[in-house]
Amino acid sequence: MSEENYNIADKAASENFLREDGTPQQDQTTEDSKPDVSTTAARYFLTATLGAGFLGLGASLTILGLALPTLAANLGSSIDDLSLVLIARGGGYVTGSFIAGTLESKVNFLFLAAVSLLSMALGMILTPLILNVASFYICTAISSLGMGGFETVANVLCLYLWGKKSGPVLQFLHFWFCFGCAITPYFARPFLNEVFYYSTIPSNSSAAENITSFQNITYIENTDLPFVSVPYFVIAGILTTVTIFLIILKLFFAWNLTRSQDKNTTEFEGTRYRYGVLFLLFWFFFVFIGMEVVFSTFLYKFGISESPGLAYSRDVSADLSAVFFFSVVIGQFLAIFWSQKFSPEKILAADLLGVGIAAILVLFYPLYFETAPILFWITVGLVGFSSTSIYACVLSWASHRITFDGRAMSVSVFGGSLGEMVLPIPVGFLIEKHVLSFLYFISGYAFVLILLFLMMVKFAQTKSEKHSLDNPAELDNLQIQGNSKMQNQKNG
Incomplete structure (x- = not known):
């Protein structure tokens, strides 16, 4: 296959990535034209929104290990009984990623990201309210499905939006992920029960045994909500807020952010x-x-x-x-x-x-x-x-x-x-x-x-x-055709 044919296919995939309301439009860009200011600003806003989503993703991953002893105590169980939760989370993470990867060429990116975030938020809300071990695994699976889906969609969407200039943007997104992981232990610590380890010599035994005791379950004042639910609810609030912003972007800019299958460069x-x-x-x-x-x-x-x-x-x-x-x-x-x-x-x-x-x-x-x-x-x-x-x-x-x-x-x-x-x-x-x-x-x-x-x-x-326009699309050389509805009405 010649380089010329490769470049044509690569450019076609780039042009088909952003379409307003999903309908084909002619490329209105020339070498001297500049991207529309409103849609350029929206691209930055979308990137910042994804960064906030990565902040919630990092916090969601970190809170489980921190809260595990408290959750076990609230269930009257031991950590050993909940030890398989990491395997359940890993399986859910992979499953969510494969589902999102399969659907990304068929479903709008913003919709996939919003559903993934809501799944994470739902798992965060339900986890501190669990009543038994089985429900704990179910809640973990729900949240981990969203984690895998969001990581997949957000990274690929970043590559599609920024193309060859996606390097700094990817680092920006993963900075917020790391920041979420780093601050969660300090934020969550006041809401977690202490675990005490001590040795005692029972009257019927001559050997010292290690005994683990937990504090009683503590509740938020005047409620039946355990204290450990506070960090979970805060994380769920962050995830829900990011979802709302994604929905606003979808409604306001009418973007059909779906990868075109007409000319996929994989061939x-x-x-x-x-x-x-x-x-x-x-x-x-x-x-x-x-x-x-x-x-x-x-x-x-x-x-x-x-x-x-x-x-x-x-x-x-x-x-x-x-x-x-x-x-x-x-x-x-x-x-x-x-x-x-x-x-x-x-x-x-x-x-x-x-x-x-x-x-x-x-x-x-x-x-x-x-x-x-x-x-x-x-x-x-x-x-x-x-x-x-x-x-x-x-x-x-x-x-x-x-x-x-x-x-x-x-x-x-x-x-x-x-x-x-x-x-x-x-x-x-x-x-x-x-x-x-x-x-x-x-x-x-x-x-x-x-x-x-x-x-x-x-x-x-x-x-x-790869040469020419990169696929994911290098949108700096393309007119983004997802202008806001408000501007379209004004021009009309």
């Missing part, structure tokens, strides 16, 4: 090349998300473990975890500006170089943890700072090489969700008896991630980057 990419890129993306996100979850989950445990662990107090170990999360937020914020000056490949190379240096420092931990413990704190910050912008950079990199539609995004989400469930398993089994296994697995995952990146770059060199 010009080559099946083998496209599937090869998706295969490598699957495993890259499998390792990357799994590594992040392992590090953030077991860092606190490593901090409080006796030598050769850090043997810190619980407060100091919590501070160590805070260093990681805030380094993620800072790195993600700076990535918004870096991505305007550097290509995704250069940012990824720098990020993975930092991850590789951190992995080496982790391996040498036994040599310096007694003489220079501050070096480990620096390593923790380096891991967070270096890994934060990888996700968005990989999406941007992939969109320059294949048509990154909803199904491609679903493959990435599936790989990340599977890694989140699988890679922590060996660390969880070994960390109690072999504390340093946490460091060895983190280093191994980091080196595998770097190897996968090199494989992706090498494979991508077998086919040149």
Whole structure:
């Protein structure tokens, strides 16, 4: 297939993406014309709205782990009885992503995003009101379906709206996701019950046993609502507000944001090349998300473990975890500006170089943890700072090489969700008896991630980057044809 034919098909898909009321229109753009001011402003407003949705997504993902002991206590159950909730959430997340990826070429993007957000909000509202374990799993599944759907739709919509300039916008969206994850523990802490661990020697036993006791369920004054429902309701309020703004955009601008199937460029990419890129993306996100979850989950445990662990107090170990999360937020914020000056490949190379240096420092931990413990704190910050912008950079990199539609995004989400469930398993089994296994697995995952990146770059060199108008559409060179109804009435 010639490059000329490829460019024609790529441009056709771009022109068909935004249509007013779903009807074909002629392209009214010339090289010297400028996008309509009102619709340009709406594009920025839509991006800001998606950012608020990512803030709610980050908070929704984080609140479950924080509130799990309180929810278990409210049910008169144990955490062991609710331990399968992470698997249920991962399954729901993947299912929601695949549903959204399948429908994105048939259903309006704004409608899909709104339904996903409402599903998340409904799950957030119902979860603190649960009456039994079965309903807890159902509520988690409802919210996780919306999480997977929204992540898929929002990322793909961003790529379609901004095209080759989507790098900084993706970093902007994921900054709000990281910010939501970072602030949720501090916001939710006053509304969570304390869990007390102590030892006692029963009269009929000579051995000490560990007993866990919870505070009684606390309720909001003059209501039957448990206190833990406050952070859940606040998150649901954020998600509902974002949904309302999306509906306003749909009604006011009459956009039919549906990917055109008339001339899909996937047929010009080559099946083998496209599937090869998706295969490598699957495993890259499998390792990357799994590594992040392992590090953030077991860092606190490593901090409080006796030598050769850090043997810190619980407060100091919590501070160590805070260093990681805030380094993620800072790195993600700076990535918004870096991505305007550097290509995704250069940012990824720098990020993975930092991850590789951190992995080496982790391996040498036994040599310096007694003489220079501050070096480990620096390593923790380096891991967070270096890994934060990888996700968005990989999406941007992939969109320059294949048509990154909803199904491609679903493959990435599936790989990340599977890694989140699988890679922590060996660390969880070994960390109690072999504390340093946490460091060895983190280093191994980091080196595998770097190897996968090199494989992706090498494979991508077998086919040149897409030319001409990018698909997702580079709308800076197109007149957005979804003008507001108000302006149409004025002109009419």
